[in-house]
């Protein structure tokens with residue numbers, strides 16, 4: 271009997287059980303949340319060097335029925351590993367398009383593009399291109415105002431197919447930005463072949479820009495790369511005026527971060543842009 275007990279303690283790992291439990295709970299919660307309209311999109315403003323509003327990044331937010339806020343850093347990985355990113359990503363894309371249409375006659379927000387984060391699973395789906403085109407057509411969204419943010423990791427698999435899909439959407443006028451740039455492994459050869467419009471400097475490099483010479487060197491390199499490939503370069507996670515000025519000094523022309531504006535619900539963003547200028 272003693273041996274039995276010991277065996278049990280061997281196989282019972284409370285931390286692992288809790289992890290499985292929370293993943294299973296999250297999975298069920300996401301499913302439920304999608305059916306019950308618990309997700310919403312917030313929008314974080316992006317500015318050029320003259321402090322003109324140039325874009326908005328859509329970031330998903332989840333408040334459960336019990337009022338608990340779950341961060342995307344927690345539920346997006348679960349949505350990705352369970353396949354729920356497909357219905358969730360579909361909802362996000364359609365919601366962003368509908369918002370673009372709602373803002374199409376807004377005095378400050380009409381003509382401002384919206385970036386939507388796309389997970390690898392979504393892009394590698396067979397029907398991805400058709401899904402994006404359908405979202406654009408069903409809502410009557412101007413494709414030129416939709417930008418899709420892809421991460422480098424997504425480009426290491428199925429490169430030819432990915433390029434083909436991007437090209438099809440690019441032809442419709444959709445723009446592409448490469449998110450978290452500098453953290454992945456994208457080969458410069460691929461980079462040149464992709465129909466990209468923008469590189470987004472990862473916030474990790476912005477954070478230590480003033481103190482870490484390596485990060486400063488990376489920022490300079492990305493800006494130079496952007497110039498030679500004719501891509502715009504935006505820095506994310508800009509929290510201080512000093513960071514913004516250093517980035518400007520390195521030739522970076524676009525900025526996103528708490529210094530300039532937090533992600534906001536549409537109604538708050540509308541108030542925010544009224545107070546700009």
Ligand code: C2E
Nearest residue numbers: 329330342343346362387388389507508509527528529533
């Ligand atoms: P990301 O795409 O790199 O998004 C940037 C994250 O940095 C966001 O966190 C944003 O709120 C945060 N951020 C913005 N400015 C600052 C700043 O000045 N300082 C700091 N420290 N952080 C800043 P969030 O919204 O929690 O999203 C985390 C990640 O979850 C995103 O990283 C993205 O990978 C994923 N995610 C968020 N929304 C979506 C979505 O709609 N679809 C998909 N597929 N992924 C999403």
Ligand code: CA
Nearest residue numbers: 327387419449
């Ligand atoms: Ca992003």
Ligand code: CA
Nearest residue numbers: 449450472506
């Ligand atoms: Ca990012």
Ligand code: CA
Nearest residue numbers: 474478482485
């Ligand atoms: Ca660093």
